[in-house]
Amino acid sequence: MKRVLAAFWQHETNTFNPHPTTILRFKNTGLMCGGDIARHFRGAETDWGSLFDFADRHEWELVTPLHAQAGPSGTVTKEAFEELIGLLLSSLSDEQCDGVFLMLHGSMVSQAIEDCEGEILTRIRQVVGWNIPVVVTLDPHANVTFRMADMSNAIVAYRTTPHVDQVKTTQLACQLLNEMLLGGPLTRVRLIKPPLLAGLDSARTTTKDGPMPQILDLAERLMQENPAIAHISVQAGFSYSDVFEIGPSAAITCLGDTDKYDKEGNALSKHMWQTRAERTVEFHSVDKGLAIAERLRGNGKPVVLVDYADNPGGGAAGDDVTILKAVLGQGTQAAVFFSLWAPEAVKVCQAAGLDQNVALQLGQGGDLSVTGRVKALTRGDYLRKGPYARNTIGNLGMSALVSIGGVDVVLTSIASQTEEREQFKLFGIEFEKQELVICKGMNHFRADLEPLSHALVFVDTGHSCTANYAAIPYQHVRRPIWPLDDFR
Known part of the structure; x- marks a missing residue:
């Protein structure tokens, strides 16, 4: 039986919302620990419900220290972040695990930390080391950072917006983790991130011919062509966080040296750039x-x-x-x-x-x-x-x-x-x-x-x-970046 630490911690931070997100907002929306998580979510058509189902079928012993969710809102207070990460890390310090499964959003910002998910993964790595597989699921509106990619063995984001594929996404991510738990090689993540503040039609999949469905089809073809690629996850980014690593990205979960995947990375980056201004909403x-x-x-x-x-x-x-x-x-x-x-x-x-x-x-x-x-x-x-x-x-x-x-x-x-x-x-x-x-x-x-x-x-x-990004008072995004700068 494999012991897996599993946690859910999601917040989409709009740094332009003047109202800070306190621990009370997490408590009002959803804050649970330990056995309360299973009692609340087992059997539900959610990330947790899917995870419990997979764990039962594959005889994982789950350690569940944290479920924390607050609706999208302003910057998370320093105190709230530290309290929640303390709850998450408490189980790691007490018990050894064979793998880590994290259900994150990918666009959380605190008053002290711009890349909260990267910080979470870094602190986990400081405890478990590099021989333990760490698999992450994300929202397609994640601002994925290079630190997040470096600290993960696999990244899998929802493919639909509206997000109606949490169950399928979790099952896929669990399968990737299980293969590593059973002795398969540890995969790595190659991150592709063109100079875009926004794009991919904000990840909408409500029409079949929009930029997001098109790039998902491209990702499927690239995976079929290269068996060394375990998964390609596509994220449209979240444009309302004033952070350096804002914007669309693709995460290639792969075997071996990540520099070997230039062909796939270039194809994905090209699609993001060519469709950057396309919208299915007027x-x-x-x-x-x-x-x-x-x-x-x-x-x-x-x-x-x-x-x-x-x-x-x-x-x-x-x-x-x-x-x-x-x-x-x-x-x-x-x-x-x-x-x-x-x-x-x-x-x-x-x-x-x-x-x-x-x-x-x-x-x-x-x-x-x-x-x-x-x-x-x-x-x-x-x-x-x-x-x-x-x-x-x-x-x-x-x-x-x-x-x-x-x-x-x-x-x-x-x-x-x-x-x-x-x-x-x-x-x-x-x-x-x-x-x-x-x-x-x-x-x-x-x-x-x-x-x-x-x-x-x-x-x-x-x-x-x-949707008029030029009117938003960004101060921290990397430059040059489209559409704030002229690339002609």
Whole structure:
């Protein structure tokens, strides 16, 4: 029986979000240790559920010191990082292991450390040495660093966005680790990282002919042509972390000298560069987006107006009211706004109670004053039933539904991206029956909601997840880099 240390620690850090991520945010979203992890995730269609299944079938003894997850948000505090890595390393110091399996994101930044995942791997290597295989799974929005590649024996990222292949990804990564545990040679990782700040259409796989599906097909062909390549993982990077090693990458898990894989590396780098400006999403101004949505509504299915730039799923604050102001100013009727991070307003609604009128200050700094009627109150827990993270628990925190003019506005205590129908059901809203739904999101909501929608209209309000990278005040990214610099 092989003993494997396994840990899950994920945070996507938007360094332009002014609100720091404390240990409390991890506790509110998901912080578990030891046996609690198995009790919570065994049998679930998640990374952990897949890992437990593989371990049972291959007789691994799992040591599970840490599950830590916080929704995308601001920079992780130094104290939170050190507390969590202490929990992770405590089991390594107490027990010898034959292998290490880490489920990371790849874009975590703390107040003291720019490359948190590289730091995690380095500290693990300092304990286990170089003869123990270390396998890492990542999100495709990872900013993979050369230190991460050097410290890993294999890197495997999700291939889909929305991310609906956690189970398959984990199984593949487990297989790579198992081959090394059974005496196979230790693989190494060659990292390919062209001078790009963004690219690969932000990893979207919602269309078959986009840059990301194309490069995944290329990676498959390269693996078939060279049996010394165990896997090629492709990451689009995360553009909202102001870090030196930002941007798209490919990680080639391979045998022998990593310098032998120039052919494959050059082919992958060429594709990233040639497709760098291609997007499968068109972004509109607020006024134009609203005009398009109004023209399309009334066809029997919801029209979804998407606030891309203030999306908590990309680490934005989720409290911007630009679109809400425009909707209320136009007198829009029969619309749902999901959602606005407004913990103080939620408290006002709770104190008032159902069916009571309330006066609220919404938005950063309370710059929107409204009156409305409280239609629903909830603790905010829901079971995910859609394709994304199915059978796991989501949490909006204490939340309220308030009718303001002709718009039903969801207010939450935890900044939350739109994911699926179960979130709407918390407030008695049937998504399928709406004409116009305004949401804060990027990709994950598309897995469950796009098939039910008449159209998606994306709006860029210019906030911290804007698609206009030239407007973002980067200070630490390496230069020159596209699109900030001219490569002609």
